[in-house]
Amino acid sequence: MKIKDLKINGVTFLAPLAGITNLPFRQMVKDCGCAVVCSEMISAKGIFYNAEKTITLLKSQEDERPLSVQIFGSDPMAMGEAAAFINDLGTADIIDINFGCSVRKVIKQGAGVALMKNPALARKILKAVRDATPLPFTIKIRSGWDPSGDQAVTLAKIAEDQGVNAIAFHPRTAVQGFRGKADWQLIARLKQAVRIPVIGNGDIITPQDAGDMLSRTGCDAVMVGRAAMANPFILSQIEQYVVHGSFNLPEPRDIFRKMESLTQGYVSYFGEITACRMLRGRLAWFIRGFPGAAAFRKELSTLASSAHVIEMIRDFEAGLKA
Structure with a gap:
């Protein structure tokens, strides 16, 4: 085209x-x-x-x-x-x-x-x-x-x-x-x-x-x-x-890496404070359907730094593997 x-x-x-x-x-x-x-x-x-x-x-x-x-x-x-x-x-x-x-x-x-x-x-x-x-x-x-x-x-x-x-x-x-x-x-x-x-x-x-x-x-x-x-x-x-005529489903780890890269991109573009405020809504999209998603969304409402976001993502991923 x-x-x-x-x-x-x-x-x-x-x-x-x-x-x-x-x-x-x-x-x-x-x-x-x-x-x-x-x-x-x-x-x-x-x-x-x-x-x-x-x-x-x-x-x-x-x-x-x-x-x-x-x-x-x-x-x-x-x-x-x-x-x-x-x-x-x-x-x-x-x-x-x-x-x-x-x-x-x-x-x-x-x-x-x-x-x-x-x-x-x-x-x-x-x-x-x-x-x-x-x-x-x-x-x-x-x-x-x-x-x-x-x-x-x-x-x-x-x-x-x-x-x-x-x-x-x-x-x-x-x-x-x-x-x-x-x-x-x-x-x-x-x-x-x-x-x-x-x-x-x-x-x-x-x-x-x-x-x-x-x-x-x-x-x-x-x-x-x-x-x-x-x-x-x-x-x-x-x-x-x-x-x-077919397609691959992303692995959970692929989803979490995208969440991390989006977090880093937002911080670089918007700055720490604005990025954290915006990410409260954005990251919730990615985890729909995962066990523990509701608790993750609740914690998102309290996040104060990008380091906290990355820690949350990795803890959530580790919890799924446990």
């Missing part, structure tokens, strides 16, 4: 997740076999006004590439300027626009999925970004505001006409959020409507789900979000399953 002239070595994309897909998380997922990782959703206006917190979200490392950087906004000028800034920064391999976020505060700005009701403005934004950068250019969309998927097809055709090189499609409506089921039939419909690659997204919980989506819809790749939070190994498992 190619996105413009960028060859993608695999079929897995990490979905952008606000507050989750930061640099250390992306590095971990990349190490687990993900073909393309994506930044958190980043405000174009924040980049335009050089807001420190926003610019920090653009930090990257060579070992996570290829990297897709996702921006959102409703002002064509700011979106174009943000794309030019990212282009000149030199760390992104793909620029992506969010047309799918259904969070209320984003919709109130006229951004995210709100733009699917305003194709004229969407076209201006697409043109501004395409004019600003020669980088591979993608968009992420939903079904729109009604379940028919008509708005998705309309926007996809506009996007293709404006030089977008691939589309990630989550076939749920704006109102659904993450509720209900993703309508994979709409992915198949969108794939037939455009000539550029389509990346399917929604309800991929297992490697078999990914295989089913690829075969049933004809999409070119799959995008995984929430499932990767608890099981980053799902990315390599999907790649294995697509090629071989």
Whole structure:
């Protein structure tokens, strides 16, 4: 699969997740076999006004590439300027626009999925970004505001006409959020409507789900979000399953080493105090289903240092072996 002239070595994309897909998380997922990782959703206006917190979200490392950087906004000028800034920064391999976020505060700005009701403005934004950068250019969309998927097809055709090189499609409506089921039939419909690659997204919980989506819809790749939070190994498992029809399960020791590396990455990126606060929630994802998980989560709420975290992980691992 190619996105413009960028060859993608695999079929897995990490979905952008606000507050989750930061640099250390992306590095971990990349190490687990993900073909393309994506930044958190980043405000174009924040980049335009050089807001420190926003610019920090653009930090990257060579070992996570290829990297897709996702921006959102409703002002064509700011979106174009943000794309030019990212282009000149030199760390992104793909620029992506969010047309799918259904969070209320984003919709109130006229951004995210709100733009699917305003194709004229969407076209201006697409043109501004395409004019600003020669980088591979993608968009992420939903079904729109009604379940028919008509708005998705309309926007996809506009996007293709404006030089977008691939589309990630989550076939749920704006109102659904993450509720209900993703309508994979709409992915198949969108794939037939455009000539550029389509990346399917929604309800991929297992490697078999990914295989089913690829075969049933004809999409070119799959995008995984929430499932990767608890099981980053799902990315390599999907790649294995697509090629071989089977996949390996991680050993407990592999899971614990990932917990340790994520801890170290968070401390390096966020600093000790912030990292420890964030890790209370993050590490709990990894141990679901293990005996003693509830006690581990309870102790996480009291952790005060990264050394304490590492000690907890190793004690938990030793307890399983006993």
